[in-house]
Amino acid sequence: MNGRPMPCRQQxxxxxxxxEKLAPDQIARLCRDGRVETFEPGPVYQEGDPxxxxxxxxxxxxxxSRRIGNLDVEVNRSSSRGVYAGAFQAYxxxxxxxxxxxxxxxxxxxxxxxxxxxxxAAIMREWFPMAVxxxxxxxxxxxxxxxxxxxxxxxxxxxxxxxxxxxxxNNPAAAAVRATSALRERVAGMRHKLGAIATGPYRRDSxxxxxxxxxxxxxxxxxxxxxxxPLEASDREDALxxxxxxQGIADGWQMAPTFVQAGLDTDWLDRVAAxxxxxxxxxxxxxxxxxxxxxxxxxxxxxSTARISALVTAAKQYSQLDRAPYQVADVNELLDSTxxxxxxxxxxxxxxxxxxxxxxxxxxxxxxELNQVWTNLIDNAVSAMRSMDTQGTLTxxxxxxxxxxxxxxxDTGPGVPAEIRDRIFDPFFTxxxxxxxxxxxxxxxxxxxxxxxxxxxxxxxxxxDTRFQVRLPLTSTDSNAPQxxx
Ligand SMILES: Nc1ncnc2c1ncn2[C@@H]1O[C@H](COP(=O)(O)OP(=O)(O)OP(=O)(O)O)[C@@H](O)[C@H]1O
Ligand SMILES: [Mg+2]
Numbered sequence: 001m002n003g004r005p006m007p008c009r010q011q012x013x014x015x016x017x018x019x020e021k022l023a024p025d026q027i028a029r030l031c032r033d034g035r036v037e038t039f040e041p042g043p044v045y046q047e048g049d050p051x052x053x054x055x056x057x058x059x060x061x062x063x064x065s066r067r068i069g070n071l072d073v074e075v076n077r078s079s080s081r082g083v084y085a086g087a088f089q090a091y092x093x094x095x096x097x098x099x100x101x102x103x104x105x106x107x108x109x110x111x112x113x114x115x116x117x118x119x120x121a122a123i124m125r126e127w128f129p130m131a132v133x134x135x136x137x138x139x140x141x142x143x144x145x146x147x148x149x150x151x152x153x154x155x156x157x158x159x160x161x162x163x164x165x166x167x168x169x170n171n172p173a174a175a176a177v178r179a180t181s182a183l184r185e186r187v188a189g190m191r192h193k194l195g196a197i198a199t200g201p202y203r204r205d206s207x208x209x210x211x212x213x214x215x216x217x218x219x220x221x222x223x224x225x226x227x228x229x230p231l232e233a234s235d236r237e238d239a240l241x242x243x244x245x246x247q248g249i250a251d252g253w254q255m256a257p258t259f260v261q262a263g264l265d266t267d268w269l270d271r272v273a274a275x276x277x278x279x280x281x282x283x284x285x286x287x288x289x290x291x292x293x294x295x296x297x298x299x300x301x302x303x304s305t306a307r308i309s310a311l312v313t314a315a316k317q318y319s320q321l322d323r324a325p326y327q328v329a330d331v332n333e334l335l336d337s338t339x340x341x342x343x344x345x346x347x348x349x350x351x352x353x354x355x356x357x358x359x360x361x362x363x364x365x366x367x368x369e370l371n372q373v374w375t376n377l378i379d380n381a382v383s384a385m386r387s388m389d390t391q392g393t394l395t396x397x398x399x400x401x402x403x404x405x406x407x408x409x410x411d412t413g414p415g416v417p418a419e420i421r422d423r424i425f426d427p428f429f430t431x432x433x434x435x436x437x438x439x440x441x442x443x444x445x446x447x448x449x450x451x452x453x454x455x456x457x458x459x460x461x462x463x464x465d466t467r468f469q470v471r472l473p474l475t476s477t478d479s480n481a482p483q484x485x486x
Contacts, residue, residue, distance in 0.1 A: 002044060003037035006111065013113055016056055017082045026127065034115040044104040044112075051087035051098045054120040060110020064102045073326060075102060087117035091124040091132050092139060145427065149440055167344030168311050172304035179304065183297040190290050197287075202280060209275045210284050214291050221262040221295035228260070236260050243269050249282045255289045262292045314340045320368030329367040331405060331472070332356045335396055338374040346382055346394065355397040363405055364476040369448045373457075376441035377409045377468045383432070384413030384466065404455070404471040415461040424459070445470075 008031040013019060019027065036058065044055065047067055061079035065072045085104050089096055098117065115123075124132050197207070228236065237256045243266045244252025259268075269285070276284045316322065317337035339352060346352060378394065385392030395410035416424060423429045425446050430439030442457075449457045449470050456471040 002039045002042055003112075003114070004039075006036040006038055008034065008036045008113070012058065016058075016113065018056060018084060022127075029123070030113075030115065033119040034113060036111060037114050038109060038111045039106045040109055041107055042105060044106060045086065045100050047100050047103040049100050051090065051100045052117050053086050054084065054088055054090065054115045054117060055086040055104065056084045056113040056115075057081060058111040058113055060112075061107050062110060063105050063107055065105075066102045072103070077107075087120060089139070090117040090121035092136065093121065096139075149427070149444065165311065165315050165341065168340065169308060172307040172311075176301050176304035176308070179297045179300040183294060183301070186290055186294045186297065190287075190294070193287055193290065197283075200283075203277070206277045206280060210280075210287065213272050213275050213284070214288060217262075217264070217268075217288050217291055218295050220264060220268070221292055222299070223263070233260050236265060239266050240264075240269065244285070247273070247281060247285075249285060255285070258289055258292055258296070262296060264292070311340065318371050320371065323367065325368060326364070326366055328362045329365045329370070330362050331360060331365075331370070331407060332358065332398055334367055334371055335374055335398070335407070338371050338378065339396065342375065342378055342382075346378070350382060350385055350392045350394050353393060353395045355395060357399045360398055360400060360405060361474060363472055363474055365472065366448070366452055369452060370472075373445040373448050373470060374407070374409075376445045377470075380441060380468070381409055381411035381413065381466070383437075384415075385411055388413060400474075401471060403474060405474055407470040407472070408467050410465065410467045412464050413466060415463040415466045416459060421459065421461070425457070 010024070010027045010031050013030055013034075014022065014024075014027045019030065022030075039060075044062075045053070047065075057078070058081060062077070062083065062085065063074055064076040064085055065074045067073070085102070086100065087098065090098065237253075237260050240256040240259055241253040244255065259265075272284060272288065273281055314337040317333065318341045335354075335356070339346075339354075343352075378396075381394050382392075385394070393410075393412045395408070397406070397408040397410065399406045399408075420429075420431070425442045426439075427443040428439040429442075430437035432439075446457050449455045449472070453472050455473060456469075458469045458471075460467045460469070
């Protein structure tokens with residue numbers, strides 16, 4: 001143990017604000033049952049240890065920290081005389097686990113008044129019974145609220161995550177399934193064709209020429225960027241269909257759209273015609289149309305599966321499941337993943353405009369919780385705009401703002417009426433019908449932004465232009481803050 005006993009002077013103890021208005025015999029009891037100790041810089045007690053003592057700072061400087069994940073996060077640093085720490089819930093007895101809920105260390109030689117937990121509890125109950133009743137009510141009341149809030153918080157996150165994801169994954173997954181079964185059909189068709197070719201009258205060198213054309217065609221399909229306007233595409237389709245008809249290829253118009261989609265034109269058909277024997281042209285063109293179709297289908301499968309894997313990456317980024325809770329984060333990236341997760345909820349009647357400052361530095365933050373804030377603010381903006389018939393716009397803006405990073409969510413909804421503006425951040429305040437809103441979204445967001453990130457959350461609102469503004473410190477004052485890897 002680091003502490004060194006010192007004399008306890010009643011006169012000094014009596015001047016602590018905690019012990020104001022106590023009678024001289026009460027101060028005498030404090031000094032008799034308690035003690036004064038000095039500590040050299042270093043730990044005084046550790047989070048999780050049995051809470052045996054209540055500490056009041058007489059002089060020096062202390063730091064309180066809590067373990068979050070595997071990080072020690074500083075929650076308070078003070079050199080104010082009279083600040084206290086330790087077993088301050090001793091009066092709740094065995095209804096709560098009596099362990100220290102944070103760690104105390106001193107950063108310079110410091111002197112404390114130290115009271116054993118049992119004495120502290122006994123004194124509280126004897127001297128201030130009414131205060132103990134009130135504190136009990138407050139403690140258990142807050143605890144219940146926090147449990148409800150915490151559950152709701154997790155549910156909100158899970159709910160929006162799974163709703164957004166299912167919706168978003170559905171399209172590419174269905175497209176990949178469709179393309180795969182079409183591909184299977186085309187490949188079977190090619191196998192049959194190959195059988196016909198093998199038994200056909202083709203010369204070896206014309207087959208070689210065909211295979212050569214096929215290779216070049218596949219290459220062109222891979223590079224084709226479908227950037228023709230609908231008008232250009234239909235012109236080109238007509239030209240291809242005419243060309244095929246001129247060559248006596250029946251149903252040429254059915255193959256034309258596929259060729260156009262692959263970026264092929266009549267010049268390409270001319271080259272095919274030059275490469276193969278005259279009688280074999282139709283067979284060759286049909287064979288190449290299979291090639292083109294399978295290439296296009298494989299492109300489609302590639303796009304859909306790439307989209308699926310991008311969504312899964314975004315879901316991971318959004319949920320921060322396998323990440324450290326406190327780390328250096330790119331806010332624009334967090335916003336992108338949240339918007340992607342919520343895109344199903346945002347719906348087609350709302351236009352999303354991103355005005356990001358791409359030069360923003362990364363900031364130390366709890367990214368999973370910030371995503372929760374964005375989710376709540378976007379959810380509110382979306383439901384405000386849903387109440388109107390017209391198309392709405394959600395503007396997500398990031399900027400640097402006087403030593404802070406600003407994230408602003410603007411909506412074109414009806415706005416927050418002035419008479420409720422100072423109540424919307426209260427827990428359980430909602431204007432939504434029973435069963436729809438719990439009124440916790442802004443309360444949760446406030447706690448995350450203000451309490452956890454030492455930032456600021458404000459609203460400015462007139463009908464048609466409502467902005468919720470989150471300001472986060474660019475750098476942390478926490479000595480445990482994660483640093484950008486250099
Ligand atoms: N963008 C907005 N435009 C208009 N009113 C808003 C907006 N955001 C919040 N409000 C008002 O603030 C109230 C409280 O918002 P809060 O997010 O805390 O709860 P909620 O959205 O009602 O419920 P939930 O717990 O589901 O989020 C809302 O009911 C609404 O009246
Ligand atoms: Mg809400």
